[in-house]
Amino acid sequence: MRVRVEDLTVAYNGEPVLSGVNLEFRGPGLVQIIGPNGAGKTTFLKAILGLIKPARGRVFLDGFEATGRPEMVGRYAGYVPQNPSAPKLSPMTVREFVETSLRLRGVTRARERAVEVLHTLGIRGEVLESRLWELSMGMLQRVFIARAIAPDPKMLVMDEPLASVDPAGRMEIARIIAGLARERLVLMTSHDPSLLLGHTDIIVVINRDLIASGPPEEVYREDVLRRVYGESVARGLVLAGEGGAHG
């Protein structure tokens, strides 16, 4: 799987949020996109997913133009949005949630496939028939990952999958992400890349512009991170990374 972004420029109400970003990723592997609040990380993911039409520039998936074409991107990518939440009154069970999304895609044996993919993420037994609103944030995040990978996409795009999850849940989700990235291209945003640093192929640092991109050993360094986070935060991130890189 290959993603190529050329001169990507996105503006909201005429105000540029991303300017002239050029990048290329190849999967399988894990790409972590980092940058401070408001840097444009979510915007970048949404532009790749065709959910935002850029003011300028193009997105190619395996050589095919996908700019602003979510229906085409849907064939390549599964998406886990930031802070997935269960609609408060949704009567759907975990199994139905994944199954329904497969049925909408015309997948046959949707029920069996839903149960199978939920099993691979450690969700089985009674939890399959729990209502979405009964789940912890960590479990809900896993269910959304299951829904995203159920059609077996070549690419998985996740917006801050480790946020809002307690430390034990975060370790579990990090382990799942590392496994998924062995088989497909995984793009994720993060405020704390340390937990998955040892499994990360490419770190992208953005702050409205592309600041740096490359393997962690080239990019996840104090001199690079200082340019967007300031000195003390950059040092803290690198130290945390040294702790997490072997995890």
Ligand SMILES: Nc1ncnc2c1ncn2[C@@H]1O[C@H](COP(=O)(O)OP(=O)(O)OP(=O)(O)O)[C@@H](O)[C@H]1O
């Ligand atoms: N639909 C929108 N309309 C107008 N402005 C928007 C819209 N979506 C995002 N923005 C603005 O664009 C900028 C980048 O937002 P974005 O959500 O991409 O950043 P981010 O790096 O993901 O931030 P965070 O780390 O806080 O999630 C922010 O200033 C945000 O307020």
